[in-house]
Amino acid sequence: MFSKGDKVSVLDDAIDGVVLSVNDTQVEVETTDGFVMTFLVNELIKLNDSSSLDNSIKNINISAVQKEKEIPKPRSFVKERKNRNEQPAPEFDLHIEKLVKNKGGLSNYDILTIQAETAQRHIEFAIKNRIPKIVFIHGVGEGVLKAELDFLLGRYDNIAFQEANYQKYGQGATEVFIRQSKNI
Numbered sequence: 001m002f003s004k005g006d007k008v009s010v011l012d013d014a015i016d017g018v019v020l021s022v023n024d025t026q027v028e029v030e031t032t033d034g035f036v037m038t039f040l041v042n043e044l045i046k047l048n049d050s051s052s053l054d055n056s057i058k059n060i061n062i063s064a065v066q067k068e069k070e071i072p073k074p075r076s077f078v079k080e081r082k083n084r085n086e087q088p089a090p091e092f093d094l095h096i097e098k099l100v101k102n103k104g105g106l107s108n109y110d111i112l113t114i115q116a117e118t119a120q121r122h123i124e125f126a127i128k129n130r131i132p133k134i135v136f137i138h139g140v141g142e143g144v145l146k147a148e149l150d151f152l153l154g155r156y157d158n159i160a161f162q163e164a165n166y167q168k169y170g171q172g173a174t175e176v177f178i179r180q181s182k183n184i
Helices: 050-058 062-069 108-128 144-154
Strands: 007-010 016-023 026-031 036-040 044-046 091-093 133-137 159-163 173-178
Touching (some): 108 144, 144 159
Antiparallel strands (some): 007 044
């Protein structure tokens, strides 16, 4: 397609030059600025030769171009796999509005104490009733309740916890896994 002495231009760059040598798929070009550069055959086009342009157009593999331009299908998010027999994990909302009828008159300390005691009751209930997983919804806020919840959960040997599913809860929930001992 190219031979020594052909004037060429780089397709995706503002570089013109003259072909010095051709090796299979690579072409060595001396640019108009005097630099010697190597390009792939499909990166170059001949200049000042209209028949060559016609040949170049005829040699284009249309199916390959269409495949390259094909828009990839959007990836769907991964859903959690659930067994038919598996019960969904109980969720407990620790927002104070869900725990008391009227929060007026409660100090921040009182609110946090009520939330922590509620969480502890749910944990103890889950351990006694051999519930393997529960979710606490604490919200994002300033992170005080989450820190208190992490401290509370850290005091149990048979409990592991992590951020709950982001797609379902956002950043405001903690998933608690309770390892059951066999001798109960």
